[in-house]
Structures are given as structure tokens and as C-alpha cells.
Amino acid sequence: MQAFRNCGLCASGNLLKGRTDFLVARRNMSVLRLSAACVQLLKDKTNVFCSSPVHQRLLRLPEGARSKAVAFSVGSGLCAVPFTQVENLSHESLIRRASCLVTDSANTYLSQTTLALVDAHTQYAKALHTLIALQKRYITSIGKLTPAEEDSIWQVIIGQRVEVSDRLEECKRFESNWMNAIHICELSAEAAYNSGAEHACTATKTNLQAAQSKVEEIRKISREAKKKLAETKAEEIQRMAEYVSSIDINDLEDIPEAYLRED
Template structure:
């Protein structure tokens, strides 16, 4: 049947063009011949089917039985079609879906704030270690530098201390956002559990644990660096006192300005 329709459409389209353009007359005739061949083929197939024993037996079946057979075959065909079962849109299901969306957004917020805080803590620890290295270099060179060299190294140390302060302020700012993300994730996990979305609750709690462990690890590294810097400052004060006691100080103005500067 589909072939017949295609042939009919081709023929009609070709004939319409042929009315205005005589140059395509041969093609129109070829299309007509092809259409006639298709019709003849369909007739032959129909005659073979009508002469078949199955068709003859179907003709002897009563009308009621034939209608039932058609209905049964149609029902079987519908049973073969896959249907997607739609979840009941009750209040509980809508709340459960909404809680899952909340947990997804909370996890995204937690991921971004954790990444920012971890990066800030890493940069802060690097700045601390750089300052420690400068302090140690200065301690080993006390009494060996000229006033110009001493002023130069102190300018570098002061600049690094400013860098450490900026990094620390950045850590505090990102930590505030991170704490808000922690609280939001905890609330969203509780809401997901109460609504019946246990999988969303479990995933959020797992993300919370990973984020807290990572931040705690970087905090420990920063604390160790701060402790090391404090020890270096104490060592510097002790070394300066030893150097001052080893020389004869007659005038306080002879003491370099760096020695009188408070850290």
C-alpha cells in the first residue's frame, strides 16, 4: 500500500509539471509506466492472497467471530507497545523531588566553596613558608650585612608579611562561605531524609565528610607553618640579643633600625 501511495504521488507530481513543461514528457510517461507496473503487482499479490486456503477459511468464519478476532489481535498489538509508568504526582512525590533538587544545589555550592577554601589555604601555607625562609636567611646573616643590604632584605620581609596577611584574610572570607555551605548541606540532607529521598541524603552526607576532611588536612598544614614561623621569630629575637651583647654598645643610635622594629 505504501508503494502504491509513493507511486501515485510521483505520478501526480510529474503530470503537474508536464502540463507546463513539454520537455519532461518522456519522464512523465516513464513514471506512468512505473505506476501501472506497481498497480499490477499489487493486484497480483491480492489475487494470490484471496485464493489462499487461509483466506477461504476466514471467509467462512461468522462476522461476530471475525470482529472478535480483529479486536483480540489489536489488543495483543497494544500489549507489545512499551508504556512508561508515570509516578503519581502526589504531594509526597513532589516534595521528594524538590528535596533532591535542593541537595543537588547544596552539593554544588559546597563543592565550589571547598575548592576556593582549599586553594586559599594552600596559598596561605606557601606564603608562610616563604616568610620563614626569608626570616631564617636574615638570622644567619645578622652582623654580616651592610646597612644597605640589611634594608634591602627587610623590605622583602615586610612585603612577604603583607602577602601573608592578605592570604589569611582571603582564607577567612572563603571559610565563611564554606561554613554556610556546610550548614545548607546539613539542612538539605535532613530534608531529603524526611521526604523519603534516602539516596540524596546519603550522597550529601558523603560529600560533607569528604569536604571536611580535605579542609581539615589543609588547616593542619597551615597551623604547622604558623607554629614554625613563631619559632623562627623567637629564634631571631634570641640571635639579635646575643649579637647585641657581643658588641660594645655606646650609643643607641648605632643600633640598626631593623633591630628596633617590632615584628
């Protein structure tokens, strides 16, 4: 402030009064030197303010806080007082936020159980197709294998049937978890809608539809594999009956036990 007053005195007291004596070089030079000193003083004051810790802290404020800050000049210091908008913390808003958190958790649970169920059905279908391949190989070799070879291939088939059974149990276990996830998502979507969080409700319903569509698709693959296995089993029974009817009744004692067993 003192610098501004000095500068004002320079401009009004010397420059204006000295207009009639403008040709006097000494006075003009004195006025110019004094004006330059005023400018330098203002520059020094500005540098001191910009390098002050308060100013540096103000510059480090976020963009939103700086836009809402009100600066007050007290003597030679600067006080920055940020004003932040207080959010609405009513019961309705808190319930709405909580319902959104519930839908997020429910969607995560649904995503994980859907992934597990799809993977379980995929492995189950693969095990079924492997068993189908073994059954077909056995059908084509009926009457051509020695007893040792017959027992060997049957050991492989029995082991694969155990694998199919284990995969089916895994599907049933993950199916139960997935159904629980479906129920939880339905409840959370309803809660979100009632609390006013329509976007969370819509997102949850979309995830439900996608999960149900994916699971139905993989279930269809498993059903087709089971159908093929049943057809292969029927083909095996028919082929075995044809083989038994084609041989002499007196040679039944020479038929390997595997051909006569019921599976």
C-alpha cells in the same frame, strides 16, 4: 485479504481437485503458474505495506513505544496507538523530587566553597613558608650586612608579611562561605530524609564528611606553617639579643636601626 482468498482457491480448487489428474502436465503447469502469481501478489502487498509512511513512522518509534503500541488494520491502512504509563504525581513524590534537587544544588555549593577554601589555605601556607625562609636568611646574616643591604632585605620581608596578611583575609572570607555551605547541606540532607529520599540524604552526608576531612587536613598544614613562623621569630629575637650583648656598649651607635626595631 483478496490475495489470501485467491491463494486459498488455488490450493483447494485446483491442487486438491487435480490430484487424480496429477499426471496431466498442462493442468499442473497452470496450477503452478497460478500459485506463483498468488505468491507474487502477497509479496507485492507486503512491499507496499513496508514502504508506506505509516509503517516508516512506526519503525522510527523508540523501542519502548513500539513494544507498547497496539496496531489496528483499517482497510489497507495501519494505525499505531502508543500507550505510555502515567507516572505517579502525588504530593509526596513531588516533594521527594524537589528535595533531591535541593541536595544536588547544596552539594554543588559545598564542592565549590571547599575547593576555594582549600586553595586559599594552600596559598596561605606557601606565603608563610616564604616568609619563614626570608626570616631565616635574615637571622644568618645578622651583623654581616651593610645598612643598605639591611634595608633591602627588610623591604622584602615587609612585603611578604603583607602577602601573608592578604592570604589570611582570603581564607577567612572563604571560610564564611564554606560554613554556610555546610549548614545548607545539613538542612538539605534532613529534608531529603524526611521526604523519603534516603539515597540523596546519604550522598549529601558522605560529601559533608569528605569536605570536612579535606578542610581539616589543609588547616593542619596552615597551623604547622604558623608554628614554624613563630619558632623562627623566637629564634630571631634570641639571635639579636646575643648579637647585641656581644658588642661593646660604645658601639651601639653603629648598630643599624633594623637590629633595634621591635617586630
